[in-house]
Amino acid sequence: MRKIGVKEIEDIALGASLLGSGGGGDPYVGKLMAIGAIRETGPVTLLDPEEIAGNAFVVPIAMMGAPTVLAEKGIGRNEYRTLYDMVSSFYNRKIDALMPIEAGGVNSMLPFAAAARLGLPLVDADGMGRAFPELQMVTFTIGGVSATPMALTDEKGNSTIFKTITNKWTEDLARAVTMVSGGSVSISLYCMEGAIMKKYCVRNIVTRSEQLGKAIRSVKQGTGTPEENFLAAAEGCKLFRGKITDVLREVRGAFNFGKALIEGSAEYKGKTASVEFQNENLVVTVDGEIRATTPDLICLVDTETFIPIPTDALKYGKRVLVVGLQCYEAWRSQAGLAIVGPRYFGYDTDYVPVEARAGIQNRGGRA
Amino acid sequence: MRKIGVKEIEDIALGASLLGSGGGGDPYVGKLMAIGAIRETGPVTLLDPEEIAGNAFVVPIAMMGAPTVLAEKGIGRNEYRTLYDMVSSFYNRKIDALMPIEAGGVNSMLPFAAAARLGLPLVDADGMGRAFPELQMVTFTIGGVSATPMALTDEKGNSTIFKTITNKWTEDLARAVTMVSGGSVSISLYCMEGAIMKKYCVRNIVTRSEQLGKAIRSVKQGTGTPEENFLAAAEGCKLFRGKITDVLREVRGAFNFGKALIEGSAEYKGKTASVEFQNENLVVTVDGEIRATTPDLICLVDTETFIPIPTDALKYGKRVLVVGLQCYEAWRSQAGLAIVGPRYFGYDTDYVPVEARAGIQNRGGRA
Numbered sequence: 001m002r003k004i005g006v007k008e009i010e011d012i013a014l015g016a017s018l019l020g021s022g023g024g025g026d027p028y029v030g031k032l033m034a035i036g037a038i039r040e041t042g043p044v045t046l047l048d049p050e051e052i053a054g055n056a057f058v059v060p061i062a063m064m065g066a067p068t069v070l071a072e073k074g075i076g077r078n079e080y081r082t083l084y085d086m087v088s089s090f091y092n093r094k095i096d097a098l099m100p101i102e103a104g105g106v107n108s109m110l111p112f113a114a115a116a117r118l119g120l121p122l123v124d125a126d127g128m129g130r131a132f133p134e135l136q137m138v139t140f141t142i143g144g145v146s147a148t149p150m151a152l153t154d155e156k157g158n159s160t161i162f163k164t165i166t167n168k169w170t171e172d173l174a175r176a177v178t179m180v181s182g183g184s185v186s187i188s189l190y191c192m193e194g195a196i197m198k199k200y201c202v203r204n205i206v207t208r209s210e211q212l213g214k215a216i217r218s219v220k221q222g223t224g225t226p227e228e229n230f231l232a233a234a235e236g237c238k239l240f241r242g243k244i245t246d247v248l249r250e251v252r253g254a255f256n257f258g259k260a261l262i263e264g265s266a267e268y269k270g271k272t273a274s275v276e277f278q279n280e281n282l283v284v285t286v287d288g289e290i291r292a293t294t295p296d297l298i299c300l301v302d303t304e305t306f307i308p309i310p311t312d313a314l315k316y317g318k319r320v321l322v323v324g325l326q327c328y329e330a331w332r333s334q335a336g337l338a339i340v341g342p343r344y345f346g347y348d349t350d351y352v353p354v355e356a357r358a359g360i361q362n363r364g365g366r367a
Numbered sequence: 368m369r370k371i372g373v374k375e376i377e378d379i380a381l382g383a384s385l386l387g388s389g390g391g392g393d394p395y396v397g398k399l400m401a402i403g404a405i406r407e408t409g410p411v412t413l414l415d416p417e418e419i420a421g422n423a424f425v426v427p428i429a430m431m432g433a434p435t436v437l438a439e440k441g442i443g444r445n446e447y448r449t450l451y452d453m454v455s456s457f458y459n460r461k462i463d464a465l466m467p468i469e470a471g472g473v474n475s476m477l478p479f480a481a482a483a484r485l486g487l488p489l490v491d492a493d494g495m496g497r498a499f500p501e502l503q504m505v506t507f508t509i510g511g512v513s514a515t516p517m518a519l520t521d522e523k524g525n526s527t528i529f530k531t532i533t534n535k536w537t538e539d540l541a542r543a544v545t546m547v548s549g550g551s552v553s554i555s556l557y558c559m560e561g562a563i564m565k566k567y568c569v570r571n572i573v574t575r576s577e578q579l580g581k582a583i584r585s586v587k588q589g590t591g592t593p594e595e596n597f598l599a600a601a602e603g604c605k606l607f608r609g610k611i612t613d614v615l616r617e618v619r620g621a622f623n624f625g626k627a628l629i630e631g632s633a634e635y636k637g638k639t640a641s642v643e644f645q646n647e648n649l650v651v652t653v654d655g656e657i658r659a660t661t662p663d664l665i666c667l668v669d670t671e672t673f674i675p676i677p678t679d680a681l682k683y684g685k686r687v688l689v690v691g692l693q694c695y696e697a698w699r700s701q702a703g704l705a706i707v708g709p710r711y712f713g714y715d716t717d718y719v720p721v722e723a724r725a726g727i728q729n730r731g732g733r734a
Contacts, residue, residue, distance in 0.1 A: 158536050161528040169525050176543035 001051055003043035004122075008210060009034050009112060014307070015212030016108030018234060019205070019325075021297040022311040023131040023280030024105020025067020033075065034109040037116035044112050045121040047097060049203055052123055054195035056096040059087055060127070061114045064135070064152070064174060065184035065254065067106045068312060076155035079186040080114040086151035086159055087188050099123040099197065101138060101190065103205045104131030104280075105310060110186075122206070127190060129202035129328035130297050132340055133255055133279040135174060136167035139328065140190045142335045143200035150174065150189035154181040175254050183254070202328050216306050227321065230306045234299075236323035237358040239284055239291045240273040241265055241303060244318045255279055260300075260314045262322070273322060275300065277311045282345050284322055293342040295332070296354040297325035324354035368418055370410035371489075375577055376401050376479060381674070382579030383475030385601060386572070386692075388664040389678040390498040390647030391472020392434020400442065401476040404483035411479050412488040414464060416570055419490055421562035423463040426454055427494065428481045431502070431519070431541060432551035432621065434473045435679060446520050446553040447481040453518040453526055454555050466490040466564065468505060468557065470572045471498030471647075472677060477553075489573070494557060496569035496695035497664050499707055500622055500646040502541060503534035506695065507557050509702045510567035517541065517556035521548040546621050569695045583673050594688065597673045601666075603690035604725040606651055606658045607640040608632055608670060611685045622646055627667075627681045629689070640689060642667065644678045649712050651689055660709040662699070663721040664692035691721035 004012070013031040017024070038044060052058060061083060063070055076082075088094055098120050100111040108126075115122040127138030135147055147170040153159040160177050164170045170189065178185050215233030222229030231238055242264040249258040255278050264271035268286070275284045281298035284291050292298050300309045303319040330336050332353065338344065341351045371379070380394040380401075387394075405411060419425060428450060430437055455461055465487050467478040475493075482489040494505030502514055514537040520526040527544050531537045537556065545552050582600030589596030598605055609631040616625040622645050631638035635653070642651045648665035651658050659665050667676045670686040697703050699720065705711065708718045 156532055156536075158529075158531045158540060160530070160540060162525070163527070164525040165523055169523075172547050173525060173527060173544050176547040177540050180539050180543040 001045060001047055004046050004112065005043040006035050006038055009038065009109070011210045011213030011217070012206055013109055013213065014216055015209035015214070016103050017105055017308040017310065018212050018216070018299050018301070019129070019209060019297065020104025020108075020131040020308065020310065021280045021299055022277055022309070023133060024102065024107055024310065025312065026071065026310055027105045027109060029067065029071040030106035030109025034112035034116070037113040041116045041119070044115045046124050046206060047121045049123055049125045049198050049201060052097060052194040052197065054193065054198070056194035057091070057093050057191070058097050058099050058123060058194055058197045059095045059188050059191045060099045060101040061111050061186070061188050062101045062107045063110055063184055064187045065178045067184070069183035070106060073155060073182060073184060075110075075186060076157070079153050079155060080117050082153045082159060083151050083186055083188045084118055086153065086161060087191055090149050090151070090161055091191060095120060097121045097123050100126045100206070102126055102128040102131045103209055107131065108209060123197065123201075124204050124206045125197065125201035126205045127201060129205055131280050135171040135189065137340050138190060139200045139202060139330050140192070141167045141339055142330055142333070143196070145190060145192060145196055145200065147189045149191070150187060152177060152185050152187045154185045179254050219306050226306065230301070231323065234323060234325060236299070236325050237292070237354050238321065239298075239324050239358070240271075240286055240322040241268055242273060242320065244314060244316055244320060247314045247316065256312065258311065262320060265319070275322065278345060279311065281311065283342065283347055284324070290349060291357055292324040292354040293347065293349065293351055294345060295327040295336065295340040295351070297327060299323045299325060324358065326353065326355060368412060368414050371413050371479065372410040373402050373405055376405065376476070378577045378580030378584070379573055380476055380580065381583055382576035382581070383470045384472055384675040384677065385579050385583070385666055385668070386496070386576060386664065387471025387475075387498040387675065387677065388647045388666055389644055389676070390500065391469065391474055391677065392679065393438065393677060394472045394476060396434065396438040397473035397476030401479035401483070404480040408483045408486070411482045413491050413573060414488045416490055416492045416565050416568055419464060419561040419564065421560065421565070423561040424458070424460050424558070425464050425466050425490060425561055425564045426462045426555050426558045427466045427468040428478050428553070428555050429468045429474045430477055430551055431554045432545045434551075436550035437473060440522060440549060440551060442477075442522055442553060446522060447484050449520045449524075449526060450518050450553055450555045451485055453520065453528060454558055457516050457518070457528055458558060462487060464488045464490050467493045467573070469493055469495040469498045470576055474498065475576060490564065491571050491573045492564065492568035493572045494568060496572055497662075498647050502538040502556065504707050505557065506567045506569060506697050507559070508534045508706055509697055509700070510563070512557060512559060512563055512567065514556045516558070517554060519544060519552050519554045521552045542621050550621070586673050593673065597668070598690065601690060601692060603666070603692050604659070604721050605688065606665075606691050606725070607638075607653055607689040608635055609640065609687065611681060611683055611687060614681045614683065623679060625678065629687060632686070642689065645712060646678065648678065650709065650714055651691070657716060658724055659691040659721040660714065660716065660718055661712060662694040662703065662707040662718070664694060666690045666692060691725065693720065693722060
């Protein structure tokens with residue numbers, strides 16, 4: 001158990017934006033909301049999963065939809081209170097702790113805002129260990145945990161409770177309501193007991209985000225070059241480095257699809273990389289050869305500051321380092337790959353771990 | 368209180384298809400479901416609104432979406448039981464009676480199937496006195512009654528509860544879920560106490576449907592010509608008669624929009640009528656001059672059998688009589704016209720009662 005104040009939030013937001021793998025939107029908006037709430041009500045208590053009782057009622061909170069829309073329309077004054085009331089009255093029990101459901105951008109920050117405003121502790125865990133575009137893409141789905149009953153509310157005061165036969169149906173129904181509600185809503189789903197949470201969650205992701213954020217801030221203080229320090233801290237495989245020469249974008253369904261082309265520099269001179277994304281980066285190729293695919297994390301960071309660049313901020317001329325991070329182990333199982341592997345996203349290729357593609361046997365140690 | 372068996376169902380279905388004003392789909396499918404349920408479980412008890420206690424819990428049941436889809440995918444074995452459980456557990460009270468929410472096609476019949484299967488009585492009332500395309504278009508909206516909490520379930524077992532700030536939001540959110548669910552779902556909304564129901568409902572619409580159905584079957588047995596007998600029984604204004612020469616259709620959003628052109632015959636020879644619809648018939652013009660608009664009922668019936676023709680069955684060559692029926696009085700108020708008047712549907716014209724446009728001061732007496 002420890003307290004998370006404004007200083008920690010800054011580091012967590014920065015680190016989580018790396019784990020976002022390009023998705024989750026600009027963490028700035030979420031960070032402002034978390035900081036605003038903490039300034040008003042005091043630091044948030046962060047609990048290790050082991051500090052949660054097996055029969056405690058743990059409720060994830062997130063936003064669904066486009067983070068860019070959230071940035072414009074904001075979150076209603078009472079949305080988290082509404083979610084609390086919906087969940088606790090539907091389940092007829094009080095909520096013991098909140099939890100983030102994904103690491104990355106806005107959704108790594110909003111649970112802090114909710115925890116501060118509701119006076120509840122937050123669990124240091126999530127259901128992805130990164131960001132993914134669809135609701136069913138959580139480790140809890142592998143564990144057979146239902147996303148529903150799920151609560152959804154918008155800033156106007158409309159609210160919906162879903163109960164579905166699969167977590168993919170949750171995604172489809174909730175996505176439809178999100179779009180009609182203007183493109184961004186607040187949700188609680190995968191409400192569960194502590195024992196289930198502990199069995200399937202990705203542990204200590206908030207702490208890892210914080211460590212990553214700190215490391216990004218201090219890349220110039222390590223023993224190697226800033227890039228070496230960054231790669232060591234992120235436990236990342238260097239996949240490419242160069243200048244963005246083109247970004248193609250397409251909005252389909254409720255998702256941002258697209259592709260960035262990168263012209264190589266230094267040891268990659270003369271080569272071209274392509275990064276394809278659906279909200280999050282999905283596949284990176286170099287001269288047509290795959291270097292990494294989902295569910296491994298494909299992250300683009302600024303070559304000077306090492307600050308992660310979300311897919312919606314990619315643009316011509318940016319100089320980027322492309323890094324591959326190993327995903328949470330459970331995603332590499334057959335059940336995990338069925339949910340978030342390359343084939344789910346329409347790529348006719350088998351998953352090969354990023355470190356195997358890169359010919360690297362082991363991750364580097366932590367910074 | 369009286370019992371509704373298979374024979375009554377036949378008449379109610381026929382009469383309700385006239386009140387459907389072209390909408391609500393082919394009553395045949397709904398009729399089969401109602402008859403199937405009644406054959407299994409016995410006749411349904413129909414209660415006059417006055418027989419309902421002020422504090423009784425009355426729950427409307429309907430299908431939302433495209434009746435043509437319903438005809439193909441059907442209704443799941445447990446949908447009505449699911450709706451019952453959702454509503455009674457969300458409100459934490461047992462349901463005393465069911466009610467239809469609209470007269471017309473499928474939705475005049477499904478409440479009988481539900482009442483038979485759940486062993487509940489049905490109230491002889493609805494919220495429209497006809498059919499309308501959107502959820503908020505009920506007399507209860509005029510009375511300020513909320514459509515929500517509303518329950519929605521599909522044949523696969525997915526279910527949703529909505530709570531919205533306006534009944535138009537209910538329409539928008541539920542329509543989105545309906546479309547994603549494959550285009551047809553079962554719903555309960557405007558769940559209310561007997562006192563509220565009695566204050567705003569359209570009374571005895573089931574009985575009126577039955578009388579209309581009987582009258583249509585016996586148009587050849589009256590004192591005048593079959594057409595005179597039909598018009599007297601329907602209390603209808605004759606607006607046009609002729610042969611359909613063209614039908615234009617367009618699916619937009621979740622609705623069937625379109626227009627039928629009719630070439631006049633007999634006293635209408637040389638004239639052309641146009642009937643525009645959004646699921647239900649909205650406006651009829653003769654040589655460009657408006658003869659009737661929503662919320663009055665615009666009904667097309669076969670010139671020989673006087674059987675009503677739903678908009679999805681309109682086709683080239685059909686000989687039709689176009690009849691205008693006065694809508695329920697409350698629809699003619701300012702509050703009513705704001706919800707279902709011609710301007711709501713995009714027509715830049717004031718509402719003028721059909722009998723005034725026709726120069727008829729009084730309705731004819733009943734047959």
